[in-house]
Structure formats: structure tokens, C-alpha cells
Amino acid sequence: MPEQTQITPAKPNDQQTEASTEAKIVSLSNTKLYVLDTNILLHEPLAFTSFKENDVTVPMTVLEELDYIKDSKKDVARDARVSIRAMEDLLHNASPEQMLSGVSMASLGSGESAPTGTFSIFSDLSMPDKQQVFTSNENDNRIINVALHLQAKLAPRQVILVTKDINMRLKAKGAGMSLVEDYRTDQLISDIKYLSKGYHIFEGDFWQNVQRVESHTEGRDTIHNIPRSVLPEAYVNEFLLDESRQFAGVVESITADSLEVLDLGYERIMSRRAWGVSPKNIGQAMAMHALLDPHIDLCILTGPAGSGKTLLALAAALEMIVEKSMYDKIIVTRSTPEIAESIGFLPGTEEEKMAPWLSAITDSLEVLHKNDESTKGSMSYIMEKANIQFKSVNFMRGRSIQNAIVILDESQNLTASQLKTIITRCGEGTKLICCGNLAQIDSNYLSAVTSGLTYIVEKFKNFSGSATFNLDGVVRSRLAEFAEKEL
Template sequence: MPGKKSPETKIYVLDTNILLHEPHAFLSFKEHDVVIPMTVLEELDYIKDSKKDVARDARVSIRAMEDLLHDASPEAMIEGVSMQGLGAGKDAPTGALSIFTDLSMAESQQVFTSNENDNRIINVALHLQKAFAPQQVVLVTKDLNMRLKAKGAGLANVEDYRTDQLISDIKYLSRGYHQFEGNFWEQVKSVESRSEGRDTIHTLARSVLPEAYVNEFLLDDSRHFAGLVESVDDDHIELLDLGYERLMSRHAWGITPKNIGQAMALHALLDAHIDLVILTGPAGSGKTLLALAAALEMVVEKNMYDKIIVTRSTPDIAESIGFLPGTEEEKMLPWLAAITDSLEVLHKHDENAKSSMSYIMEKANIQYKSVNFMRGRSIQNAIVILDESQNLTAAQLKTIITRCGEGTKLICSGNLAQIDSNYLSPVTSGLTYLVEKFKNFSGSATLNLDGVVRSRLAQFAEEHL
């Protein structure tokens, strides 16, 4: 078992889902020691050869641990192998990693009624807590029920994996815009304005909005002013004057915004200088429809991109895609019905809507792809629409974003109230992580659409159910 250390350092016992969520998670605990129960290795071994979409994450985690432990003796693996030198910066690990063999469940039969894997992992943590008191032993798991069981069994410290949590509550998530009370210009003491072609740029003191970031929209209650933060330094903010009415008059593929949130989203979607657009908001707020309309406008009308690639998170796609008939695109159609529904809305007034849809799908070169098959690709000069991205982890989103090559625009949309994953919450979702991480990147824009425009029925359901 791990060697006893100072009471200031802790012993973290990791559950399997932590290593599937972040394969290198054992390197994230700084000076503290990390224990991997043998049961966790057994579960990783089972998952790595499965058809589940987390099989790759299991293999990555196993390889990373093997790289550290391959020269260690059996005694050293139990005692703990130092992780020093495996990272850079102030958060580099200096603790030890050890593999803990399973204990007999006899010691805890009075607590557990079965020999399930979760119970065996909790049993290890309970044993370490008793053996290493007063040193803190912490079980880290994303399984809420397992956290409850561990607490009930007498484990003092149980946590979720928080290393990739950038906010403590979803209410603090960036909305992509800031609304001023009253008239915006009444709150500005001095301004310098200049013209660049048809655009007007205002330079203001940073004190007007100390927390401003690039590509954040600014509005006021009077509906006279709408602007976009172009650049930020220590003392000044540069704003592009968009104009409220001008913003509301934007259109794409016959679609005009129904509220100011959609207008701001459409502006960001049609801006060729923005490579990543993140759309969040409730069901029926227009995320998918706006993304598709803007994509068709830029591919077909303006010839700015060569094709549209549509993909989405499908939790059980790895098991079910092989049994659906047809090509990859035909197999993906049930999962991407939201896209075809939006296409129908965009062409419902055409004389022959079905023919129009077929023509546009061919003209815009719309391709339906599974997230699993995005790995290893390099996508050039395309628009990628990633729908339902609230179900992806930060690591999975990174895999997709790093596929985007030169001239590619990525549109991520999702509703944090509709997470289907067993181990993700609105705070731990990769979509939340993405919003906060890319907040200060000049090539990205985030918009939270808060108005339900699908129907009065959908709006009432969203507000009252």
C-alpha cells in the first residue's frame, strides 16, 4: 500500500469513470498520492476491447499508466511510483501512483450485501481510510449513486472530478453578451470614434465593462445600442457599433431573427473571421435552424466553404450503428433527424419541398458523419455542425476541434438541461468547459439563446415543466 506521508498530503482513490472521462486524470492531483484499485484495471481491461465509444479512452489511460509503471517492481507498484517529471508548470504532479490489490469483502459484509465492482472500490477506500488515519483518503467518482453509497458506508471524503470544472454553478456560465440598464451612452464618460469603411469603431475606457472579453456582444435596455467587443487591453475596449435595427435585419437562407439573441447568433455565424461559434440554450430556441441556415448561406450563396459536415453525440452509436442498414450516412439519419427537420422548415414553402431538399443537400455537399469516425481526419474548408454537444466530455470535444484544418468553421450547439450521459452534469459537461476555455479567444463567439420560438406550447413547457 502507499507509504505514509505528511497529513497535509491526501490519498485519492480513482473510480473507473474518472479515467474514462479524462484518461490522464491520475496526473492531476499535484503533490497528492493516487491509488488505482485492481478492480478499476479489470474494468478498463474489459472496456478497452468493447465497441463502446469510451474504449479508446480506456486504452489511452492504460498506456499512460504503463509508461509510468513499466520498470517498477511489484513492491514499488504497491508502495507507489513517483509521478515527478511527468508534467510541466506549477500543477505538475509530485505524488506517487500505486496499484492496490483487492481486499476480501468479508471485512465489510455488514455494510455491503453484494460483491459488485463499486462496492469493492469503496472497500479499498474504507481500508485506506482506516490504515492511514489521520491522513485524508478521498474517493473520486462521477457516479452519484456510488458517492452516496460510499458516504453511507462510512467514507468521510467523497468527491467528483473537479480538475476540468471551470465554474461552480451553471448560472455563472458566460452568456456571450452583456446587457446594460437604461441607455448605454449615458454610462460612458468619454469615447473616441473612428470609421473603417462602413464600420464605426468606438474606443472606451475599460472601466465601462471591466470583465469584457473579445467577441462579447453589448446591448442596452433602450434597444438603441448594440455593439461587439473587437479588442481589449488593460485600459481600453474597442467596440464595433452594430446598431440594434441593423442587427435585427440580418438574414440567411430566407431566415430572419425573431429576437435579439438569434440576431447576435446569426451575426457570429455569418462572420468569416470567427472559426468557432458555440450556441447554448433551451429546446426550441433556434440553435440548429440558425446554424443550418447560416451554413447553407455561406456554402451555396457565397461559396465561402466547400461542404457542410453534420455530426452529433450519440451515446450508444457504437453498438447500434452496425445493425442499422445502409451506408454510414443512412445509418446516421435517425440520429440527425433534427437536421432534416430543419431542412424541411427552410424549404417548406417551395413548390416541391422534397426535390428542393435533395437538390440543396447535393449542392451544399451535406455529409452526415458519426463522431466516432471524426478521429484522425483533417477537415479543410468546411463548415462542421456539431449538434447535441452537451453530452460530450472536454476530451471528446478536443478530439473533434483538433480535426478542423485551415478554412474550417465549427458550430457547436447544445442544451445543458438535456444531458443524457450518466456521468455528466451541466457543470462538468464538455460544452460548459468549451464556453469558458474559449471565452477569451478572438476566433470564437458564444451565444446563449434564451427565448423559445418553436411554439407557445414548447415555450410553456420549457418554463413550467
């Protein structure tokens, strides 16, 4: 760690000047100083430890906001408490002067990614008015004022404001902040076009791309062993297709120089059915194959509205529970951004409170049984037979779900840490199906590349117990298809 010089702040009875404030954080090194916004610590409570050799400061305004949020009924209240505890653990032995000048974070970890910089609290509440660009007392403005003040006084050292609030980034830039960034340590891809789709399409005929192959049969299945050079970036459970629609296979295993591909056959995979539902395109056929495979514990379905994500998930779940008795129940949950405030005053039990949020499931159930003599009676019977339970994401923490199918709808609005909480609830014999449309993110601080759904697609693509599919065809109606393309 480069040498750093810390200047002891003035005594309380000395005249307070602007120099005494920035002196608490002055560093003579070439490292950077990051000023964190509140939403960074709500997005990832331990974010202040992610800046390696660089220094981090948190304005007092951020602590005030965390203090307000930690006692609220919002979903992020727990994240606020975790962040506060983590900061207290680091600073509990520090004197007030050390807290303001900076405390080393070297004790927080080991390895290349471990932090070695300092962490400090900036007492912005006493910053002179003449140093403030924004005169209104809004919290965002006070945080930007801190960043601008440090930028001016610590030049040429780089001072960077980090926030997930897009409007705040624009305001800071407009006010003269040179370096403003989003928090990207949990961002695995730079553009959504690079997100794994779950399949690879070869030009022309598949076998024209293969120079050498060894094949053998296992029962009714044919397995091909082909050179890995055919598709060097392949991953387990990725589908291989060709433009001629003659070949469809899935990567079963990967070695250093070969791929083991299960030959499914294009017509064979298109003929699969689940609870009376047949795939309408090859994307749905691939997804159905994975949904019905008991060896795949995590299925991730992405795609536009009307591509059949929820309907396929529910049809496959009913097929495996009612027809094949492979699981005991279906637990349906979804991301509800305002659920913490709104679920309480809705009438009824937890499941009755959740019903308005999960109407997509009941709509899909109605579609699956629309030809029955009594649609309503069939739905009630199936919900009891398949033991379908509607649960709030809020109450998933602490549970251990065994031998069930969990359908997580609208998962694009969850962060990586929230999805981790849900995934780690899944016990032995449980299958998790995550559905989401990255074009319909409602969160104020998430984008398509920072969504937790994008994060787990990339993190789990090499896990043999998971499969991901991007359903790119809108099959709901020609009206929905036209709207998806043209609007």
C-alpha cells in the first residue's frame, strides 16, 4: 500500500475552517478517493470494501439516510442495517479523529481483491455554505456538494462520486464533477447483447462444421463426442442448433479438448408436451426440455412479454407434480417493489394478499384449463391437487424448501444479493424457475446489465445443474407481437 499522510484535525476550541475538513482525508498517494451515495450501500451493503487499494469516504448525510431506512418497513431496511453494522465493526475502536481522517481496511480480507485503502466519514453537515454549489438542503445535493468540495481541495487526486441514481449522476456532472460512476463490481457484461442466450446456431448444416466425431448410444439416446474447437466458448446445457433445422443437441459435458453432445433431434424436441402445452417455436421447445429435466435444478427464462415464460413454467410444474409425482408442491413468488408497504393492508391471509401480484399465474392456469367444462372448478381442483402456494419474497428468508418447484416471476427487478437469498432457500429435491423480462425493469437503480437476473445468468452458465434460455418469439397474439417489434 502506498504511503499516506494524515493530518490531525484542529482541536475543538480552534476556529473551524474548510482546511480542517479536507485535511482529514488528504492523501499524498496516487490512489483514488471514492465518495459513496446511499443507494450503493443499499444495493450491496459491503460495497465500501470493494475498492481495493483506493480510499472510500461516506458523507454524514449517507449515514443519516441509512439510519432512517434501517427502521422502515422497506425491503432494503435489512441491507441498511447490515451496512451500518459492517461500518461499525470497522470503526468501533477508532477515535473520532481517526474516523474522520481514515481507518485502514486491510484487516477486512486477504488476497488480490482485499481492500487496503482507508475508510472515513466526512462530516458534511458542518461544511461552510460558501463551499456548497447547491443551496437547497436535499440529501442528493448535499452529497454532490461533498464530492465537489473534495474534488476542488484534493486536486490533482482523482475524486469519484459513485451512485446508481442516473439523475444524480447527471446533476453532479452538470455541477462540475469530473468523475461520476455507477457501481459495477457486480456487472459481468458490458452490454446486454453479450448475455448468454442458452443456445448457439450454426450456419448451414451442423455436420458441415464438424471434421471429426465419435458417437455411441445409451439406450434410446445418441451421444456425439466432437472437438471443442467446434465451439470453444460452449458451456454445459447449452443447445446446439443449425439453420437448416436438421440438428438439435445439448452439451452434456466438457473436457479440455472435446464436447459431449446429446443428439435430441429437431422434430423430437418440438414434439414434447407438458400439461397439454406444445412448444410453438424452438426456443420454447428447448426451455420445455430443461424444465422437464429433473437433473436441472435451476432454469432461467428471459425474453419479452408474451414469449410464454410463465405459461411454460407452470405447465411443466403441473406435469411433474400431478402427472409424474416428482415433487410435492409449487411455490409461486415474485418481485413486488412496493410489497413491504402495500401487503399489510390488503385483506385476508398471506396467499390472499399475494393474489393480486400473482395474477399472471392465475391467468396462465385459466389458459391451461379454458377448454374444461368448468374452468373455475378445474383451477380450484388443480391448485389443491398440485398444492400451489403463493408466497411473499419478504418471507422467503430463513426457510428451507424441500422437494418443491419454486417459480420466481418478474425476477428482473431483484438484485444479485436478493436472488442469492432466494436461491439459497432451495433445499434437496427443489427446482427453481426464474422468469423475467430485462426490458421491463421497474427498479430505480437497476438496468439490464446490472439486474440480478443478468448476474445469475452469467454466474450459473457453467453450472451443470442449471440452464438458461432467451425466448425471443412473442406468441401471445399478433397484436402483442407487433407491439413488441414496433413500439
